[in-house]
Amino acid sequence: MSESTRYLLNESDLPRYWYNVLADSPVSLPPVLHPVTKEPVTPDFLSALFPMDLILQEVSTERYIEIPEEVREAYKLYRPTPLIRARRLEKALGTPAHIYYKYEGASPSGSHKSNTALAQAFYNKAAGTKALTTETGAGQWGSALSMACAFFDMELEVYMVKVSYNQKPYRRFLMETFGAKVFASPTNLTQAGRAILAQDPDSPGSLGIAISEAVEVAATSNGTKKYSLGSVLNHVLLHQTVIGEEALKQMDMAGEYPDVVIGCVGGGSNFGGIAYPFLRENLRNGQRTRLLAVEPTAAPSLTRGIYAFDFGDTAQMAPIVKMYTLGHSFIPPSIHAGGLRYHGMAPSICALYDAGLIEAVAVPQRATFEAAVLFARHEGIVPAPESAHAIRAAIDEALLARQQGEKRVILFNLSGHGNFDLTAYDAFNHGRLEDYQLPEEAIQSIRERLPQVPEQIGA
């Protein structure tokens, strides 16, 4: 009974470098294309949206990028985060597996999103940016960037997917408390929003639409506003690697090494954050950890999407990247894991998945909430519905280990708490939550909606 439950690091263990997986990836990324010309973008095009430091990180192949002292100071409010051994859950499952989770939900904004929000706010502030625009789905990203903008004294406009805006008023109240302005997307403030509303005045919105709006506002601001994205891009996943770097040290404290590392995926940032440092150990130091990305059956980009060039947003204003996609016009069902509704996926994850270095699985919504409630009743933490996808997969791995009668060391990323998602739990608790399977026709029609790219690039 006196074994450790939490593995805590000191401030001095806070990573000094972000890890760039592109330095070690055996596959290189296809170029990012301009949404109109379909030719590789220039830094000029990107500089309308991002400060130069982030553009350089986006294209960097340096293995380690130093974390600025100001960002480390801000991280210290909540980092290093704990690694926790789920002893009560193991016992409840009767499994020989050891289950560990890295808990990112104790950050002030309640999720891992602060790791990149603070970095992006810092680099923008350093470049003289006065205001940022962004989108948010479930609200984790908007909350984190709102806090970061309060810290670095910048204004922020958040375009929040309308279905989440209505489902999660507390998220808006939180962002406003930090000083942000929050709009239900699609709005009539942008061309992109007005075009969607003209077609469908009751549009529930989507991340793709909200991205279009936030990008448009920044791109047409004559340089007064920059745009900030909470997932998908290389520099975002880069900032999240502090999760995996800390976890490596903490697994060492626990005297174990994971057989499998699990994270949920929407845009891919929390998964990349925990998995990439372990992928480095696979590629450079002979480890053989399985890396498992978990997505909802309602938005299964990796497991059912097509690996192709597609727009990052609905209005075709954002760059075109090669990724597993459900099509940029995909309007996902209103599942409660709002953060996992994106039509695409981080290009780096897609390339590594395509190369067989990462695995993926899709899990349905009700089984996910069953796992979440089991976890809450034994570990005390009510997880974010997004993170619960990782819990579902971790439990399935633990049950398989029991069935096979073998020890297995499982590590998953508990990327956020579910305090703002309790209406979804209420629906589940009272049998009102439904499963959703994307119909085959929706998959069939993806290819015809893809942009035409020059043959030598698309090949």
Next chain:
Amino acid sequence: MSESTRYLLNESDLPRYWYNVLADSPVSLPPVLHPVTKEPVTPDFLSALFPMDLILQEVSTERYIEIPEEVREAYKLYRPTPLIRARRLEKALGTPAHIYYKYEGASPSGSHKSNTALAQAFYNKAAGTKALTTETGAGQWGSALSMACAFFDMELEVYMVKVSYNQKPYRRFLMETFGAKVFASPTNLTQAGRAILAQDPDSPGSLGIAISEAVEVAATSNGTKKYSLGSVLNHVLLHQTVIGEEALKQMDMAGEYPDVVIGCVGGGSNFGGIAYPFLRENLRNGQRTRLLAVEPTAAPSLTRGIYAFDFGDTAQMAPIVKMYTLGHSFIPPSIHAGGLRYHGMAPSICALYDAGLIEAVAVPQRATFEAAVLFARHEGIVPAPESAHAIRAAIDEALLARQQGEKRVILFNLSGHGNFDLTAYDAFNHGRLEDYQLPEEAIQSIRERLPQVPEQIGA
């Protein structure tokens, strides 16, 4: 820039003993009286409500009471909690003061209440209790006990003050996710509830009424259910002293000692939890730390109440104790700090306050939310409105230090986060939050509503 922000303890630093202030208090507590006979209660009366271990703790004068290993194991999910230096807030205030806060809000239930919930659930389980009943105001206590009952596999009925039940649906969803049954009090399930509803069908409820209901259900259950209280009682404050014991070690890590220790008070448990170990150092080791209890002007028991024997609940079913009271029939205004609406106060805090060993101050609601928003924008954490009262007082101390040009070391207890209280922040952000001053007539009429107790006791 490389100074410490968070002071973290290891699992091995988790306290092994709770500290019982009654062993060192220079004033002893008046007897607890039976609500009907008005004579000192016997353990028999209490044993209908509580298991014997807790009754013994309630009357103990032992200085240290060992924390059971099972409770320490459960604590390890979130304890030791961090001590954080509010460097950004200090800078924003331009104060020479050093401000530290002990952060209890990173516990799974979001507040300090888990410290006693886990202990009470453990002792009840050990005594064979199958089900517990309790009340909750803002919902912190009900959430914590729901989690604790899930951990120790017991049923739970929560009587939730109706105004909070309606203001805070997420709290109910959370308790239900842990498996608890939640009722809006007053209910028609109890005599106490029906009597209130007969007088006022629209009664918003109060902690006093909810306590009556929960006590009645346990007392009339033929021993199948016990009752659990989240504050006020000696054993509850006892369990909370892990906060102060850890803070003593952490202040030592920081190389400082507090000039003033601050906590908000409703029933008094989070304040007692952080303050009593420091009071011990005052009484036994020659320290001279000021201990400051902060209450809302809307429910100012210590600063405007009367020190007298009064019922612990509205329906006069709970024991009579000597405390600073606003009268057991006090129906407080619907201020948003639901946890601070109790008509009375922990008897030990009242006796120590009466003896001049503790100070108290009342702060109005809007000034409290101003402090909370300032804190959130600099420290990242949106505090529970209850805890924000302590922040207001801490900021006032820091501003006074600036005015007087002197260093001052301030420690306050950030007893919980405000993730479930964002409607109150929304009201504040949009100018809809009002101050409330208890009218003088309400104070004048307290004495005539007090119970008559035998002269030799009341003297």
